[in-house]
Amino acid sequence: MTDESKIQPILEIKNLTVDLPNDSDRIHAIEEISIYVDPCEILCLVGESGSGKSVTAFSVMGLLPKDQLTPSSGTIDLMGENLLEVSAKRLRELRGARMSMIFQEPMTALNPTMTCGDQINEVLVTHTSMNYAMRRAKVINILGQMQLTDLSSIADSYPHQLSGGQRQRIMIAMALVLDPVLLIADEPTTALDVTTQEQILRLIKEIQHNHETAVLFITHDFGVVAEIADRVVVMQAGRVIEQGPAKLVLKQPNSPYTKMLISSVPNFVSHCRPLTKNAPIVLATKNLCKTYVRRGLFQKTREIRAAHSVNLEIRRGATLGIVGESGSGKSTVARCIARLIDPTSGHIYLESYDIAQVSQNSLRALRSRVQIIFQDPYRSLNPRRTVGASIIEGLVNYGMSKKEAYNRACLLMPLVRIDPDVLNRFPHQFSGGQRQRICIARALAMEPDLIIADEAVSALDVSVQSQVLELLDDVRRRLNLAVLFITHDLRVAAQVCDTVAVMHRGEVVEYGEATRVFDNPQHEYTRALFAAAPGRGFDFANVSIST
Amino acid sequence: MTEGIEKIVPPAGSAYVVMRIAKICQQLTRNYSVMFGAIVLGFVIFIAIFAPYLDTMDPGAIDLAWRNNKPGVKHFTILPDGTVQEWTYRMGTDTLGRDTYSRVIYGAQVSLAVGFLVAMLSLAIGLVIGLVAGYIRWLDAIVLRLMDGLMAIPGILLAITMVSLVNASLLTLILAIAIPEIPRVVRLVRSIVLSIRDEPYVEAAVSVGTRLPMILLRHLLPNIVAPLIVMGTYICGSAILVEAVLSFLGVGISPETPTWGNIMAEGRLLFRIYPHNILFPGIFLAATLLAINMLGDGLRDTLDPRMRKRL
Numbered sequence: 124m125t126d127e128s129k130i131q132p133i134l135e136i137k138n139l140t141v142d143l144p145n146d147s148d149r150i151h152a153i154e155e156i157s158i159y160v161d162p163c164e165i166l167c168l169v170g171e172s173g174s175g176k177s178v179t180a181f182s183v184m185g186l187l188p189k190d191q192l193t194p195s196s197g198t199i200d201l202m203g204e205n206l207l208e209v210s211a212k213r214l215r216e217l218r219g220a221r222m223s224m225i226f227q228e229p230m231t232a233l234n235p236t237m238t239c240g241d242q243i244n245e246v247l248v249t250h251t252s253m254n255y256a257m258r259r260a261k262v263i264n265i266l267g268q269m270q271l272t273d274l275s276s277i278a279d280s281y282p283h284q285l286s287g288g289q290r291q292r293i294m295i296a297m298a299l300v301l302d303p304v305l306l307i308a309d310e311p312t313t314a315l316d317v318t319t320q321e322q323i324l325r326l327i328k329e330i331q332h333n334h335e336t337a338v339l340f341i342t343h344d345f346g347v348v349a350e351i352a353d354r355v356v357v358m359q360a361g362r363v364i365e366q367g368p369a370k371l372v373l374k375q376p377n378s379p380y381t382k383m384l385i386s387s388v389p390n391f392v393s394h395c396r397p398l399t400k401n402a403p404i405v406l407a408t409k410n411l412c413k414t415y416v417r418r419g420l421f422q423k424t425r426e427i428r429a430a431h432s433v434n435l436e437i438r439r440g441a442t443l444g445i446v447g448e449s450g451s452g453k454s455t456v457a458r459c460i461a462r463l464i465d466p467t468s469g470h471i472y473l474e475s476y477d478i479a480q481v482s483q484n485s486l487r488a489l490r491s492r493v494q495i496i497f498q499d500p501y502r503s504l505n506p507r508r509t510v511g512a513s514i515i516e517g518l519v520n521y522g523m524s525k526k527e528a529y530n531r532a533c534l535l536m537p538l539v540r541i542d543p544d545v546l547n548r549f550p551h552q553f554s555g556g557q558r559q560r561i562c563i564a565r566a567l568a569m570e571p572d573l574i575i576a577d578e579a580v581s582a583l584d585v586s587v588q589s590q591v592l593e594l595l596d597d598v599r600r601r602l603n604l605a606v607l608f609i610t611h612d613l614r615v616a617a618q619v620c621d622t623v624a625v626m627h628r629g630e631v632v633e634y635g636e637a638t639r640v641f642d643n644p645q646h647e648y649t650r651a652l653f654a655a656a657p658g659r660g661f662d663f664a665n666v667s668i669s670t
Numbered sequence: 671m672t673e674g675i676e677k678i679v680p681p682a683g684s685a686y687v688v689m690r691i692a693k694i695c696q697q698l699t700r701n702y703s704v705m706f707g708a709i710v711l712g713f714v715i716f717i718a719i720f721a722p723y724l725d726t727m728d729p730g731a732i733d734l735a736w737r738n739n740k741p742g743v744k745h746f747t748i749l750p751d752g753t754v755q756e757w758t759y760r761m762g763t764d765t766l767g768r769d770t771y772s773r774v775i776y777g778a779q780v781s782l783a784v785g786f787l788v789a790m791l792s793l794a795i796g797l798v799i800g801l802v803a804g805y806i807r808w809l810d811a812i813v814l815r816l817m818d819g820l821m822a823i824p825g826i827l828l829a830i831t832m833v834s835l836v837n838a839s840l841l842t843l844i845l846a847i848a849i850p851e852i853p854r855v856v857r858l859v860r861s862i863v864l865s866i867r868d869e870p871y872v873e874a875a876v877s878v879g880t881r882l883p884m885i886l887l888r889h890l891l892p893n894i895v896a897p898l899i900v901m902g903t904y905i906c907g908s909a910i911l912v913e914a915v916l917s918f919l920g921v922g923i924s925p926e927t928p929t930w931g932n933i934m935a936e937g938r939l940l941f942r943i944y945p946h947n948i949l950f951p952g953i954f955l956a957a958t959l960l961a962i963n964m965l966g967d968g969l970r971d972t973l974d975p976r977m978r979k980r981l
Binding site for chain 1: 869870871873874876877878879880881884892893
């Protein structure tokens with residue numbers, strides 16, 4: 124650290140420890156961490172959930188929840204001022220003027236009852252003595268820097284009238300309007316679609332360059348790190364595991380933990396798997412349509428085409444991926460196939476039987492053959508029932524005795540690598556990854572022909588994600604299942620899918636073998652989507668560990 | 671990467687349930703408003719059950735020679751065998767010479783019966799309607815408009831109408847008080863069902879072929895029990911009050927039945943001279959209502975902390 128010592132860092136955190144409340148699973152939220160941010164650099168703080176990266180950011184801003192998290196030792200120096208010792212009044216002055224923060228979800232971080240312009244204006248009213256005309260000009264000016272168009276109408280719109288990307292730009296504008304020296308970005312692109320994420324990342328980088336702002340960028344995504352970071356700090360369980368220049372850390376990580384994290388990121392290269400061309404088709408859809416009709420007594424009838432004319436085929440033992448951004452209709456298709464919602468028109472052939480329009484009663488006999496795994500493992504198990512009861516529920520529904528079903532569940536548990544002894548525990552006693560494996564066990568217990576994984580790994584940390592993916596693949600191979608894999612994450616799709624369907628605004632725009640689609644995308648939307656994937660040029664799986 | 675089977679340490683399910691119940695009980699005993707409410711309510715229940723053994727006389731016995739006595743007046747009766755029986759009117763007598771103390775004690779029976787039965791009845795009916803309305807979409811609009819209609823009529827007015835249409839027995843009174851309470855229960859149950867019906871675990875149950883009644887019973891009902899208990903205490907309290915109001919207005923149970931409302935109605939005419947006929951039943955009524963409401967508040971805070979701001 125000899126060469127850096129010449130430049131005075133903007134932010135320097137030394138030996139910071141933040142205590143957790145007494146009944147928590149560990150004593151400190153963060154323990155003895157020391158990091159610094161130099162002028163004009165983007166420092167990425169990376170870690171899995173619970174690693175303490177957000178706590179670090181919040182303690183800099185002085186936004187830790189009082190009485191629950193208290194910094195017990197260490198210093199946070201912002202240009203020579205210790206933020207832990209300044210008065211509440213001074214801290215208020217510093218926030219916005221010297222340092223500012225952007226949050227993960229712009230919809231909840233913006234006030235829904237104020238126009239965007241007014242919200243930026245409020246910052247100026249609080250911190251400056253400009254008159255109205257000057258403030259208005261400043262607001263329009265900063266919005267212009269955010270590469271927004273039609274500035275005055277955007278300034279006069281309410282947050283809900285804008286898109287997610289526009290809202291995040293408003294947040295950044297609000298944070299930067301007073302030219303702070305430090306910008307803290309807490310997972311600012313996690314809630315956004317890939318194409319929007321790419322634009323926002325580019326914007327942050329550009330603005331950082333123009334305004335010479337130091338950026339503390341918090342993320343869990345190594346793709347984003349590869350895209351944006353100058354330097355990287357890796358955190359695990361409240362401690363700094365590794366820090367250094369981005370290129371070095373990504374290519375030759377020092378610690379095994381960093382290496383594990385990086386190599387867990389699926390590669391953006393499609394794998395080659397011999398296609399089972401003549402395996403029987405398990406499920407096929409023909410012209411599947413779902414239209415939501417909103418009918419109000421006093422309103423015009425509105426129609427939303429969530430899925431339009433979708434034709435897909437899944438063969439036994441193969442994985443079909445549906446990729447697309449939010450609102451593209453991929454989940455609608457999955458839920459139609461599982462018949463959790465009724466399709467408007469079209470056919471769904473389960474082997475040769477059309478299940479698209481069958482009645483609820485005849486559907487019940489077929490339910491066991493298509494099983495679905497949901498995104499959020501914390502909500503897909505009933506918190507008031509033991510996991511065993513959840514797993515055997517389906518079997519008992521189809522007339523198996525409880526005892527027999529329980530024995531079956533016990534036989535199944537080693538397959539998902541969970542001890543059968545824990546079947547009488549409740550869901551909250553398990554971690555996210557374990558719960559998702561329990562959900563897989565619940566689906567497998569029904570002996571389905573087709574498993575639908577609806578964003579099944581999206582809520583998990585990368586290391587857990589790779590375990591669950593590997594497990595799903597293992598199960599698919601052993602039981603010769605067909606899998607319909609819904610994801611927004613192109614890396615994951617590249618890793619697991621044999622065939623891929625790309626959806627955009629309710630329609631399948633590209634459909635074919637995964638290798639073909641990934642190597643040679645035909646449709647322009649597919650190309651735009653692939654080009655936007657963060658860190659696409661980086662080969663994550665083959666990092667070496669430096670000794 | 672974990673290849674093998676993972677071992678998990680926390681306690682098994684059944685032990686966990688026992689632990690959880692023990693913890694809730696411990697929290698309840700620490701909650702002052704629960705303890706106060708339970709003790710006072712327990713006392714009222716005690717006097718209602720043991721009314722005949724608490725040195726009371728027949729609450730309907732009229733003694734015109736001893737009308738309008740103030741509390742503490744002693745009454746002597748010479749029995750046929752010559753012995754003298756002494757009797758103290760602890761709370762005085764009313765305009766017909768009935769012992770107010772005995773009437774107040776017996777009055778607890780009617781009040782509590784009305785409170786509990788109304789709560790049970792409106793919760794049971796409201797729960798069924800609310801579950802069905804919340805889960806079956808097309809029924810929702812119909813049921814809700816019916817409930818809105820019911821809510822538009824003032825509860826007491828509806829009760830008065832019902833009691834005057836059919837003769838005023840305890841059963842019709844209970845029905846008359848319970849029906850206006852139902853829409854509130856339906857709205858509560860429905861709102862909880864709506865917030866839970868789209869949870870992935872309910873959808874997961876659908877996709878493993880669970881039938882509708884089982885989904886309602888297994889996955890939705892357990893989430894409703896705690897708020898429903900809390901709601902029940904409020905309904906119980908308001909039912910006791912409505913019964914007293916109806917009796918006071920003279921449209922409740924027939925005036926010879928001792929209820930707190932009837933006693934107060936009786937004492938209304940001579941209130942300035944003999945306030946005791948309103949004072950004592952009033953104290954019992956107020957204490958009981960306070961106890962029930964405090965019990966409800968305490969239960970709500972312990973059983974369902976999220977509800978704290980909702981009601």
